[in-house]
Amino acid sequence: xxxxxxxxxxxxxxxxxxxxxxxxxxxxxxxxxxxxxxxxxxxxxxxxxxxxxxxxxxxxxxxxxxxxxxxxxxxxxxxxxxxxxxxxxxxxxxxxxxxxxxxxxxxxxxxxxxxxxxxxxxxxxxxxxxxxxxxxxxxxxxxxxxxxxxxxxxxxxxxxxxxxxxxxxxxxxxxxxxxxxxxxxxxxxxxxxxxxxxxxxxxxxxxxxxxxxxxxxxxxxxxxxxxxxxxxxxxxxxxxxxxxxxxxxxxxxxxxxxxxxxxxxxxxxxxxxxxxxxxxxxxxxxxxxxxxxxxxxxxxxxxxxxxxxxxxxxxxxxxxxxxxxxxxxxxxxxxxxxxxxxxxxxxxxxxxxxxxxxxxxxxxxxxxxxxxxxxx
Numbered sequence: 512x513x514x515x516x517x518x519x520x521x522x523x524x525x526x527x528x529x530x531x532x533x534x535x536x537x538x539x540x541x542x543x544x545x546x547x548x549x550x551x552x553x554x555x556x557x558x559x560x561x562x563x564x565x566x567x568x569x570x571x572x573x574x575x576x577x578x579x580x581x582x583x584x585x586x587x588x589x590x591x592x593x594x595x596x597x598x599x600x601x602x603x604x605x606x607x608x609x610x611x612x613x614x615x616x617x618x619x620x621x622x623x624x625x626x627x628x629x630x631x632x633x634x635x636x637x638x639x640x641x642x643x644x645x646x647x648x649x650x651x652x653x654x655x656x657x658x659x660x661x662x663x664x665x666x667x668x669x670x671x672x673x674x675x676x677x678x679x680x681x682x683x684x685x686x687x688x689x690x691x692x693x694x695x696x697x698x699x700x701x702x703x704x705x706x707x708x709x710x711x712x713x714x715x716x717x718x719x720x721x722x723x724x725x726x727x728x729x730x731x732x733x734x735x736x737x738x739x740x741x742x743x744x745x746x747x748x749x750x751x752x753x754x755x756x757x758x759x760x761x762x763x764x765x766x767x768x769x770x771x772x773x774x775x776x777x778x779x780x781x782x783x784x785x786x787x788x789x790x791x792x793x794x795x796x797x798x799x800x801x802x803x804x805x806x807x808x809x810x811x812x813x814x815x816x817x818x819x820x821x822x823x824x825x826x827x828x829x830x831x832x833x834x835x836x837x838x839x840x841x842x843x844x845x846x847x848x849x850x851x852x853x854x855x856x857x858x859x860x861x862x863x864x865x866x867x868x869x870x871x872x873x874x875x876x877x878x879x880x881x882x883x884x885x886x887x
Contacts, residue, residue, distance in 0.1 A: 531648050538645055543851055547873045549864040550853040552689070552721075552829050554751035556800045556867070562793045569785035581781040585611050588784045591791045592759050596744075599798075600722070600729035607764040608734075610771075611779060611787075615720055615745040615758030620646050622741065622760070624773040626681050626714045627652030633681035634673060636665050638857045640689045640718060647681075655679060663691040663823055663831075665699055671706040678710045685718040687725055690855040690862045692825030694727050701733065704740055714766070717742045721827035723749035723801050724808065731761055738763040748828060749801050750790050757787045804828050808865040814875050818882050823860075829853075832878075833860035841881065848877040 523533070542548075558566075582588075589609045597603045612618045623646055627633055632653035635643045647654045655677050658669040665684070674682065682703060686695035700717060707713035717730050719742055734740045741762040747753040757779075760766075790797065811830045815822045823831040835841045838861055842854040845861075850873055853862040863874055 529651070531651070535645070535648065538642055543846070545846065545851045546849040547866065547870045548851045549866050549870060549874055550851045550862075551753075552748060552827070552864045553753050554748060554800065554804065554828070555864075555870060556751055556803075558751055558790075559793065559796055562789060562796070565789040565792060566786050569789045570782055573781040573785040577781060580777045581779060581784060583777045585779050585784055588779070588787055589759075591788060593761075595791055595794060596731060596761055599794075600731040602729075602732035602735065604731070604734075604761050607767060608761050609759055610762075610767045611757060611759040612774070613758070613778065613783070614747065614756040615718070615743050616642055616646065617778070618743050618758045618760050618770075619643065619716065619718070620650065621770045621773050622714065622716060622743075623647055623650040623652050623681060625770050631680040632677060633683065634677060634679040635683035635685070636670060638663070638688075638690060638855065639683070639685045640720075643683045643685075643718070652681065663688065663693045665695060665703070667699055667702050670703055674703065674706040674710050674713075678713075679707070680711065680713050682707045682713050682715045683718060684715065685720075686730060687719075687721045687826035689721065689827065690829070690853065690857060690860075691823050691831050692721075692827040692829060693823060694725055694826035695730070697730060697733060700730055700740075704733075704737060708739065712739055715740050719743065720745045721748055721829075723798065724805055724828045725826035727826060734762055738765060741766055746787060746790060750797050751800060752786075752790055755783065755786055755790070757783060804865050807868060807871055811863065811865060811871055811875070815878065818875075818879050820878065820882070829862050829864045831857070831860050831862050835859050835861070844881055845874075845877050848880065850874050850877045 588611055589606045593604045593606050593609045627650050629651040632655055633647045634655040634657045636657040636659050644654045657673045658666045660666045684695055684700055704715045707715050722729050731742050741760050743760045746755055746757040808825055808828055812822050815832050820832045821834050838859055839854050842861055845852055855862055
């Protein structure tokens with residue numbers, strides 16, 4: 512069916528979609544069949560066989576009870592997540608401080624459903640994780656793009672002024688930041704938290720999806736005595752479990768209680784809980800892979816700089832590099848050499864995930880070749 516015009520019609524145009532969603536694009540990254548894929552910040556190491564076997568055991572046990580609903584409060588899982596955080600993040604927390612959901616994105620969605628919504632706003636400091644804005648809009652929460660400095664650190668004075676002006680109900684601080692890899696100093700978090708409480712009070716969410724890869728300690732200890740401060744984490748990155756879809760937060764118990772007002776009934780399946788518990792039993796092995804990736808990340812930074820590229824300091828498992836007059840054209844030229852990296856839309860920059868040594872060698876060979884071609 513046509514309308515007599517040569518202009519393609521958006522299939523959504525005649526649907527009663529909310530105005531704030533019109534013109535938006537779904538989140539996603541290209542998944543192309545190429546030899547080396549370094550575009551989605553996945554952990555490149557498959558789970559060890561001992562863990563795969565333990566997952567099978569736990570899932571088999573859980574399968575015997577699949578005729579019943581799962582533990583809706585995920586008591587055992589939250590207890591083990593609290594134990595993991597207490598051991599690795601430098602601050603003791605208990606089960607009452609922890610909540611878990613289907614990936615950190617559902618954690619963020621539940622926070623926005625609880626503390627955001629129609630007539631309320633959230634602020635983030637861009638470029639940053641694009642899902643903060645997308646989930647905000649999806650929950651009817653207004654979105655405010657806050658400022659960063661030229662080196663991608665948060666402009667504290669400008670951020671405080673924006674919080675005072677807009678009085679957002681939710682403030683996002685991403686450390687390490689995606690896509691830049693930039694870490695946030697604790698003094699910056701405290702300054703923005705104080706500004707948010709003076710203007711609000713507001714919920715301040717520190718997104719530590721890549722926290723285990725940082726050179727710096729976790730910001731988790733800052734939740735002590737700060738009821739409106741939340742730290743979110745994921746098992747997708749450090750645990751090498753992107754396919755599991757398990758995220759969690761740590762906060763004052765009052766926040767944990769509040770988000771349960773919007774959680775779907777029995778939102779975490781028995782299989783998900785069993786798999787996550789198995790992974791937590793193998794924390795030391797999995798964090799060994801993290802140490803290898805941190806070393807590879809630092810190698811990428813050093814080699815890219817030695818080749819003549821500009822590189823943002825990285826505390827994550829990825830590296831932002833540039834600068835390019837046409838970053839998408841460079842992205843395509845790297846792809847033509849069999850390596851897929853990420854064009855995040857940050858003008859002049861691209862992002863590469865730290866992979867295995869062999870994958871990183873292939874990437875470095877590709878960008879060295881491009882550099883030679885450019886300089887010839």
